[in-house]
Amino acid sequence: TQSTWDIIQIRMRQLKCLVGVKHCLDNALRVRVDKAKGWVDLTGCKMSLNPYCEIAVEEAVRQKAAGVFSSTTSLTIGGPDAVETIRTALAMGIDQAIHIVTNRATDVDISSLIVARVFKHFIQANKFDVALLGKIAIDDNNEQTSQIISGMLGIPFATNANKIAFEKEGTISVCRETDEGIEKIQFLTTPAIISCESRLNVPRFVNIMGLKRAKSKKIETIKLEDLPIDHHCNYKITSIKEHEKKRASQRVELSKIGELIKEHMIQPIFASTT
Amino acid sequence: GDVYKRQMLRVLKALPRLGGMRRFSSHGFLARDSRFSAVEQYDVNYFKKILPGSDTVLTEALKVNKYNEEYTHKHNGLSKCVLRPQSATEISNILAYCNQRKLAVVPQGGRTSLVAGATSVFDEIVINMERMNKIYELSPYTGIIKLQAGVILEEAEKYCNERGFVFPLDLGAKGSCQIGGNLGANAGGLHFVKYGSLHGNTIGLRAVLANGQILDTLDAHRKDNTGYDLKQLFIGAEGTLGAITDAAILCYPKPQSVSLCFLGVDHFDSIKSILIGAKKKFGENLSAIEMMDDQSYELVQKHIPSTRVPFEKDRFPFYMVIETHHNGPQAESDEKLLSFVESMSKHIQNGILSRDETQAKQIWGTREKIADAFVKEGMTFKYDVSLKTDEFYELVPILRTRVGDKAKVGGYGHVGDGNIHINVTVNGYENDTLSSEVHKLLEPYVLEEVAKRKGSISAEHGVGFAKAQYLMLSKSDECIDTMLAIKNALDPNGIMCPYKVFPHGRRIIWKKIQLSLTKLQIPVSYTHLRAHETLRYLVCRLLLEKK
Secondary structure (H helix, E strand, O other): OOOHHHHHHHHHHOEEEEEEOOEEEOOOOOOOEEOOOOEEOOOOOOEEEOHHHHHHHHHHHHHHHHOOEEEEEEEEEEOHHHHHHHHHHHHHOOOEEEEEEOOOOOOOOOOHHHHHHHHHHHHHHHOOOEEEEEOOOOOOOOOOHHHHHHHHHOOOEEEEEEEEEEOOOOOEEEEEEEOOEEEEEEEOOOOEEEEEOOOOOOOOOEEHHHHHHHOOOOEEEEEHHHOOOOOOOOOOOOOOOOOOOOOOOOOOOHHHHHHHHHHHOOOOOOOOOO | OHHHHHHHHHHHHHOOOOOOEEEEOOOEEEEOOOOOOOOOHHHHHHHHHHOOOOOOEEOOHHHHHHHHOOOOOOOOOOOOOEEOOOOHHHHHHHHHHHHHHOOOEEEEOOOOOOOOOOOOOOOOEEEEOOOOOOEEEEOOOOOEEEEEOOOEHHHHHHHHHHOOEEOOOOOOOOOOOEHHHHHHHOOOOOOHHHHOOHHHHEEEEEEEEOOOOEEEOOOOOOOOOOOOOOHHHHOOOOOOOEEEEEEEEEOEEOOOEEEEEEEEEOOHHHHHHHHHHHHHHHHHHEEEEEEEEHHHHHHHHHHOOOOOOOOOOOOOOEEEEEEEEEOOOHHHHHHHHHHHHHHOOOOEEEEEEOOOHHHHHHHHHHHHOHHHHHHHHEOEEEEEEEOOHHHOOOHHHHHHHHHOOOOEEEEEEEOOOOEEEEEEEOOEOOOHHHHHHHHHHHOOHHHHHHHHOOOEOOOOOOOOOOOHHHHHHOOOHHHHHHHHHHHHHHOOOOOEOOOOOOOOOHHHHHHHHHHHHHHHOOOOOHHHHHHHHHOOOOOOHHHHHOO
16 A cells, blocks of 8 residues: 555656657558659558557556556647547557647658657647657658657657666666667656667557547647648658669679779779879 | 387288278278279370470479378378479370379369368379469459469469459468369358358359360359359369369459457357347448357467467457458448447457557467467367357367367357367377377267267368268268269269268278168178178179168
């Protein structure tokens, strides 16, 4: 049993969490590039929750169950049909959702900079302590949103989180996956941003009781144009095409390497400048 | 004891007069039928002449072994010659020659048959269709797809999906099974409750008879009432009437959205109520309704780590998989399934809804990999039976008490079609005595119980070789005699899939004679009884006199 004082202490230490949720093409489907238009056609394709965002949602729900988070809120930028994905997140256990409505295509028209500005606005306005994002979105593959947010706000961030632990003293320790091994980082202050890797957890299946409860949870809908941020994309994608098929590898004699380099116009790194 | 048996078997196998004998746990001793010739070198030379190309005629043991492997490893074949033709004309030439030379043949597909219908029993020639894997066309108006018999089911499904159609058949073995084999066995599959049987969905067929004649009804229309519908003979005949070379199958338009849920249920009566409710609410939009019990679920969780089972820690006595189709947005489809589940909430303990393709694959994987999980646990005895929905699960607890601690019994299947797969598995493959004990406890008890309840002893797997001698338990003598009349008309030399589908061996004749003689009370000598086996073309005067 916990005394009232313990409960107050726990409540004072509890953090508010913001989770990034992206509505994108289903992970199992193959992207079709229309060669004539030079564009990706997503009409009629099954859309669902970005798998890395799903991992972030699962982590938020687990920490809420463990008593670390007082409340969890999900933030989605997408069209009206993104409501399905938000319901999946709510059914998994998120408390409430914010839906930024826009008719622009979220994979090509909304840059990471815009997304970061939206997150910055809400982190400052609603005073969130922790922001959990997926490390990458599987449609645009930008992998930079969490880094940009931290740069804008000047707050600590950790990407590719393999394990997250919330200590009693208020510090957060994160294990990051890098090419050289696991790196452990400790955040001493909140707010902080963590982006999640695939080995962080295995997201749960959506329970039917959870879906029923999700119907009564609040989704706050705001138009992207109504937010006090600059929502213009500072670049434009002109065309999209599929990768060329890889050339078959071939064995080459050492003496013929010079000709090959000239033929394929590869700049040798070690060319002498004299 | 064992050593003596093995020596005896070696001697019997070597006896040239008999041509070999094999001992099967389910059939006892079976002798090679002496009316078939053995494959000689001049036969192989002839085949090489009529099948041009490399690797079309295989005779080396290393290459031929793959075509002799049977799925359950209990009835591996002994074929020495494998032919891989590429067209119906080549098969026609092969069969004409084999008919004249009296060489037995076995048309073969993906070797996924669970009743040893795909492999040879003795040294029959295997005709494998794997090189005939062309898909000709899919008409966007009628949805009829024309393809060769060697097309793998998964390839046909992908081809249809890309063009906005759905192939009416879907099995767990779709990665290796071929269309020809599916047609030969009249495979049912997971979506049988929506699309029905292959008898209804096959519009045209091209098959080669035993004498080499090609029966071509491939360019058929949906409606064609001219004469007897010959293609229905070949569907479900398991290769005994002719080799199927091409087929025209009706495909259905692809639904816009599909919803899938996995439920945990307490009692089998709840499954029955959910089944009635689902058929009423969804009608033809109900594309699959399956059930499994806790034993099957446990084995999948234990042996198939690549599949993530829906409930990690919770366990229920029964589980159901329900899939629905909808022509509308995904949200509507999910909402409909959700409202149905809520209306049945007093029957359901827990449930999950699939939200994306990966989760759907995991849920289907839990159902489709049960067969593999049982085989990984140990030596498995499979019974695929059709029963009335009320008696659907009755046999499983009966078998559990009968078998006791010796084996694990699991039941799963297509509750929407009334077809349950009962699997009994002994731990591991080394314990031969335990396996044979369990086998004696099961056969023929299980099949006789099914016959008592007027069920089918083989709902969708077919009869093949493993269940040939139990055919009388599901079909009357008159039916079997008529089937034999058709078989003799189309294949008088009996070269197509011998030893399969029809009962054979001394046990059946013995039992039949026993039954008739106990009724007649006539004493008769053992020589007279043995004569029944060898002089089959004569009629017994005793039975004639007393009718």
